[in-house]
Amino acid sequence: MFRLYGFFTQNSLKTLYVLEELGSEFEFQFVNLGEGEQRSEEFAQKTPVGKVPLLEHDGETLFESGAICRYVANVSDSPLYPADKMQRAKVDQWMDFFSCHLGHWFTKMFFEAVIRPKFKLGDPDEVGVAEANKFANQQLKIIDGLLQDSDWLANDELSIADLFAFAYIEQHRAIEFSLDAYPNVKQWFESIDGRESIARARARLAM
Numbered sequence: 509m510f511r512l513y514g515f516f517t518q519n520s521l522k523t524l525y526v527l528e529e530l531g532s533e534f535e536f537q538f539v540n541l542g543e544g545e546q547r548s549e550e551f552a553q554k555t556p557v558g559k560v561p562l563l564e565h566d567g568e569t570l571f572e573s574g575a576i577c578r579y580v581a582n583v584s585d586s587p588l589y590p591a592d593k594m595q596r597a598k599v600d601q602w603m604d605f606f607s608c609h610l611g612h613w614f615t616k617m618f619f620e621a622v623i624r625p626k627f628k629l630g631d632p633d634e635v636g637v638a639e640a641n642k643f644a645n646q647q648l649k650i651i652d653g654l655l656q657d658s659d660w661l662a663n664d665e666l667s668i669a670d671l672f673a674f675a676y677i678e679q680h681r682a683i684e685f686s687l688d689a690y691p692n693v694k695q696w697f698e699s700i701d702g703r704e705s706i707a708r709a710r711a712r713l714a715m
C-alpha cells in the first residue's frame with residue numbers, strides 16, 4: 509500500500525488526485541506545514557528536501573510530485589500514463605510545461621495572494637505578480653487553442669497530465685483569477701472538477 513504525506517497545496521493535490529483517479533489503496537498523512545511539521549526529525553529522516561508531497565512504498569520514499577504521479581500510475585499499469593513511448597512523452601511534455609511555465613505562474617500568484625500574507629512572509633512582490641499574470645494569460649491562450657480540438661491535454665485521452673495541470677489551475681479560485689476569457693480551459697477545468705476522484709481527494713483533506 510502507498511502512504512502519501514501531504515498538505516493543502518497544489519503539489520500534494522496533484523498526487524492525491526492521481527492516486528484517487530487510479531483507485532489506488534493508500535493512506536494519507538497530513539503534514540501541517542503551518543506548524544513546521546516538515547522540519548521535524550521524524551520527517552527529516554524520510555526525505556532530504558523536507559517538502560511534501562512525499563510517497564512511501566515498499567520501504568522506499570519518493571519526493572517531487574511529478575515523479576510520484578508517474579510512479580504510482582506506472583506501478584498500476586494505468587493508461588493514465590500510457591505505455592506507448594511517444595504517447596508517454598506527450599504526457600511528460602505537458603507535465604513539464606505546467607511545472608516550468610503555466611503552473612509556475614499560477615503558483616507565484618497563489619503564493620503572493622494567499623501564502624505570503626497568511627504566514628507573514630514579508631512584503632508583496634508586485635513586479636513578480638504582474639509578470640506572472642502576463643505570462644499566465646499568454647500561456648492560457650495556448651492551452652485554450654489546444655483544448656479547442658481535444659478534450660484533454662495529451663493523446664485525446666484523460667491522463668495524469670490533466671490531473672497534474674488541474675491542480676495548478678485550481679489555484680485560480682483562491683486568487684480570483686477568471687478563466688472566462690478561456691472557454692475551452694474553463695470547460696476542461698469544470699469537467700475534471702466534477703470527477704468523483706477529485707471529490708474523494710478533497711474529502712481526505714476535508715476541503
Ligand SMILES: N[C@@H](CCC(=O)N[C@@H](CS)C(=O)NCC(=O)O)C(=O)O
Nearest residue numbers: 517519546558559560561572573574
Ligand atoms: N517541486 C516540488 C515542490 C514541493 C514543495 O515546494 N512543497 C511545499 C508545499 S507546496 C513544501 O513542502 N514546503 C515546505 C517547506 O519548504 O518548508 C514538487 O513538485 O513536489
